[in-house]
Amino acid sequence: MKYLSILSAVLFICFSCQKPTKTFTEAEISIIPKPIQTIIGEGSYSFSKNTTILVEEEAQKPAAKYLSDLFENAVGYALPFSETAENASIILMKDVGIEPEAYHLKVTPEKIIIKANDAAGYFYGVQTIRQLLPSNIEKTANKEQKWVIPSIVINDAPRFSWRGMHMDFSRHFFSIDEVKTFLDYMALYKLNTYHMHLTDDQGWRIEIKKYPLLTEKGAWRIESSHDKTCNELAKTDPSYIIDPQHYHERDGKKMYGGFFTQEQIKEIIVYASERQIEVIPEIDMPGHFKSAIDNYPYLSCTGKPGWGKDFSTPACLGKESSYEFTKNILAEIAVLFPSKYIHIGGDEVNIESWEECPLCQKAIKHNNLKNEHELQSFFNKDIEAFLKTKGKELMGWDEIVEGGLSKDATMMWWRNWAPKMRDIAANNGSDMIITPCFEYYFDAKHEVTPFEKVYKYEPIPEGFTQAQSKHVLGIQANLWSEMIPNFKRLQYQAFPRMLAMAETAWSSKSNKNYEAFQERMGIQYDRLDALGIQYHIPSVTGFKDKVAFLDKAIVTLNPPLKGMDIYYTTDGSVPSKKSNKYTAPLEFTETITLNTIAFRGDIASDTRAASIEKQTYLEPVTITPKKGLIKRWVGVKKFKVVDAIVLPKKASFTSVAAINIENYDVVEQLSMVFKGYFYAEEEGLFEFATKSDDGSLLYIGDQLVVDNGGNHPAIEKNGMVALKKGWHPLTVKFHEATGGGQLTAWYTAPNGEKTILKGNTIAHD
Ligand code: ACM
Ligand code: ZN
Numbered sequence: 001m002k003y004l005s006i007l008s009a010v011l012f013i014c015f016s017c018q019k020p021t022k023t024f025t026e027a028e029i030s031i032i033p034k035p036i037q038t039i040i041g042e043g044s045y046s047f048s049k050n051t052t053i054l055v056e057e058e059a060q061k062p063a064a065k066y067l068s069d070l071f072e073n074a075v076g077y078a079l080p081f082s083e084t085a086e087n088a089s090i091i092l093m094k095d096v097g098i099e100p101e102a103y104h105l106k107v108t109p110e111k112i113i114i115k116a117n118d119a120a121g122y123f124y125g126v127q128t129i130r131q132l133l134p135s136n137i138e139k140t141a142n143k144e145q146k147w148v149i150p151s152i153v154i155n156d157a158p159r160f161s162w163r164g165m166h167m168d169f170s171r172h173f174f175s176i177d178e179v180k181t182f183l184d185y186m187a188l189y190k191l192n193t194y195h196m197h198l199t200d201d202q203g204w205r206i207e208i209k210k211y212p213l214l215t216e217k218g219a220w221r222i223e224s225s226h227d228k229t230c231n232e233l234a235k236t237d238p239s240y241i242i243d244p245q246h247y248h249e250r251d252g253k254k255m256y257g258g259f260f261t262q263e264q265i266k267e268i269i270v271y272a273s274e275r276q277i278e279v280i281p282e283i284d285m286p287g288h289f290k291s292a293i294d295n296y297p298y299l300s301c302t303g304k305p306g307w308g309k310d311f312s313t314p315a316c317l318g319k320e321s322s323y324e325f326t327k328n329i330l331a332e333i334a335v336l337f338p339s340k341y342i343h344i345g346g347d348e349v350n351i352e353s354w355e356e357c358p359l360c361q362k363a364i365k366h367n368n369l370k371n372e373h374e375l376q377s378f379f380n381k382d383i384e385a386f387l388k389t390k391g392k393e394l395m396g397w398d399e400i401v402e403g404g405l406s407k408d409a410t411m412m413w414w415r416n417w418a419p420k421m422r423d424i425a426a427n428n429g430s431d432m433i434i435t436p437c438f439e440y441y442f443d444a445k446h447e448v449t450p451f452e453k454v455y456k457y458e459p460i461p462e463g464f465t466q467a468q469s470k471h472v473l474g475i476q477a478n479l480w481s482e483m484i485p486n487f488k489r490l491q492y493q494a495f496p497r498m499l500a501m502a503e504t505a506w507s508s509k510s511n512k513n514y515e516a517f518q519e520r521m522g523i524q525y526d527r528l529d530a531l532g533i534q535y536h537i538p539s540v541t542g543f544k545d546k547v548a549f550l551d552k553a554i555v556t557l558n559p560p561l562k563g564m565d566i567y568y569t570t571d572g573s574v575p576s577k578k579s580n581k582y583t584a585p586l587e588f589t590e591t592i593t594l595n596t597i598a599f600r601g602d603i604a605s606d607t608r609a610a611s612i613e614k615q616t617y618l619e620p621v622t623i624t625p626k627k628g629l630i631k632r633w634v635g636v637k638k639f640k641v642v643d644a645i646v647l648p649k650k651a652s653f654t655s656v657a658a659i660n661i662e663n664y665d666v667v668e669q670l671s672m673v674f675k676g677y678f679y680a681e682e683e684g685l686f687e688f689a690t691k692s693d694d695g696s697l698l699y700i701g702d703q704l705v706v707d708n709g710g711n712h713p714a715i716e717k718n719g720m721v722a723l724k725k726g727w728h729p730l731t732v733k734f735h736e737a738t739g740g741g742q743l744t745a746w747y748t749a750p751n752g753e754k755t756i757l758k759g760n761t762i763a764h765d
Helices: 002-016 058-075 119-132 176-188 225-234 262-273 320-336 358-366 372-389 420-427 451-456 487-494 497-506 514-530
Strands: 037-046 090-094 103-107 112-116 148-156 162-168 193-197 247-250 253-257 278-285 341-345 393-397 410-413 432-434 472-477 546-549 553-555 565-569 586-588 592-600 608-614 630-636 654-656 670-680 684-693 695-700 703-708 715-723 726-736 742-748 762-764
Touching (some): 037 103, 058 090, 103 119, 112 119, 119 148, 119 176, 162 176, 162 497, 176 193, 176 262, 176 487, 193 472, 262 278, 262 320, 278 320, 320 372, 358 372, 410 420, 420 432, 451 514, 487 497, 497 514, 546 553, 553 608, 586 592, 630 762, 684 695, 684 703, 695 715, 695 742, 726 742
Parallel strands (some): 090 112, 162 193, 162 472, 278 341, 341 393, 432 472, 546 608
Antiparallel strands (some): 037 148, 553 586, 592 608, 630 654, 630 670, 670 726, 670 762, 684 715, 684 742, 695 703, 695 726, 703 715
16 A cells, blocks of 8 residues: 555656656757748647647648648658647637738647638648758658657748749650659748749640640650750769650650640649649740741741741741630640749740741731831730630740730749849839849859859849839749759759748848858758758868969868868869868968869769969069059950950050940950059969959969859859069950850959959059
8 A cells, every 4th residue: 555655656746747848949940931030939849649630621721731741751640630629739720810821830838829811821831840840751750750849939921922933844854753842842942833834946845635746746856955965964974864764765766855744734733732832834935936836837937947046936926827826725724724824935036037027027017016026015915815815814034025015914034134124014014023044043053143142132123112012023943954954953953042042032031141041051951851852062162263372372171061071182183082081271382283072971062173373473563554544455256255365466455444344244255355454562472353254364464363264154263373562464354255244353462351453453554
């Protein structure tokens, strides 16, 4: 009896005192995109087989199912649904005061409550819970894992209603399973619009029942120019291998291609809608239409497919058959896709075909149009009226603005070099999506469009009034697939930039902070690892592209992400995990090439090289040049790349106040040479840098100090040189090939700050 009472006393003590649960710190939590308000509470909630979800209405089901499936896939048991609130541990609760897509989440050690007013709100509450769970929830997890999330209160709502990602299926194709996987990535980061670029010159990718040749023939090709380039690159970089699943034997030949049947499209739409994602189809017309014209050649002005200087021959807009053909296609598209918008492309049309076509010219005259841009606008308006009869709105790339835009048409702004399109559209009362190619084209190299640039881009144009800003529905990033021949490469192009874009799409402007975002990214990479995503990691930092030294150079290497191991070589070979491991600053006394790489598990960073160069001081010139200006020579259509520029014997120069391309920023094949002097205010190691689109080369005397050569979008390169005090000959060469165009040059004195090369530091004779 005595023993029994002691035992029951012990049991009582054990059951009556609840073991305190772990309290989380801010540093342990990573939610991307950042919610409006997060308050961390005491303790945490532990998921178990007894965790049940209360589902009271239809709108709550997709969210509840997503969470339950997450557990079933990772842990091996689904979270059951409960009929009554008393038994439920996760309660989805309707709150009519909450805005569309917004949610309120409260987690305590006892319960989880998600309040929302629509299916999207509940769903995003669940996605936040997903990010609070250990990253192993993304894969088949081991049995030891504890499924604990912090006690927390979160109030959250999106900034923009359009949070989009685009994929191009024409240039390279992707399977339905890959599409679904991508939709899951989008859901995790609260992206809600999936733009499918389904047709283009290089392949037609959607079944159209009225025109079977579009897919019977138009979905297949032998080898495109992009395939050729990918195959060439794949010899040294396997990430460019064209996915073999899209090669098939057709008519006795090995052909690349594929398409979605209408049934498969329906499957994609259902899968997306379960994730609160709307699918927007794009059928690009009247240009980028070659895969249709190849098989229905009567559509073009000449009755033949072909190419203009830059773009393919478009559909003839003087023929009734073009209007009938495109409308018949769009009629099937309108039935298939429940989306509000249908995207008709409208970009990059070879209007020279229309200039030369009597039927197009007749249509221009007959309809009192001024030019070919207005002819395209006439076509767009006719298509728009047709789409309206099907209950759909027209969307197109920003070229649709050029010949006049109707108020109800929505523009996707992509051409950074045509900023006015945004003003014209907004002032016209038209909505727009911001998807600039310099920031949100994720097919661009990471070096050209780095993660930080994506994060820091503000999509509402400076100077936009509140009324104009209302027309910006949101933002989108695009993945053009010319050079994306497989899904792993697509992941590499999209990640981690997609997370940076998602935060701009969802989080309020005032809530964004790059450094804090980087901290949250540190944890988020674990989730990307668990999802098996091949993301990009930038290169090792801490040193210049060219390091000059006199006696010895001390070079410090910093990993691109915390905790990565760095490896390097000094014999010119490509570094790998078998190379020297970096443990402390490196000392060099001879000229060498340093090659570096960093690893996070098996994911490698970009490699980065530096030339480490032993130098002696360069002597200054003995003349005293005239301060404040530098001489500039300009040539148009003489050279194709900066490295090829040679000054003509009788070059004529003008004097300019800075090293830039003022007055010339839209000319193609433009070359410049700046010649003058730079003033070194003390003896020492000077740094120079250039940022240029396309290439630039900066010399002091005969020495190439900054090698930013080749044709490329805006990138910055730097280098060093040892200078004695005084004036030194300075030459900068620059070349603009096509698109964009910019040049800036800087110097940094031994103990100075990075300063633009102008004013009293430059001179000419
Ligand atoms: C585009 O990039 N041509 C829209
Ligand atoms: Zn024509």
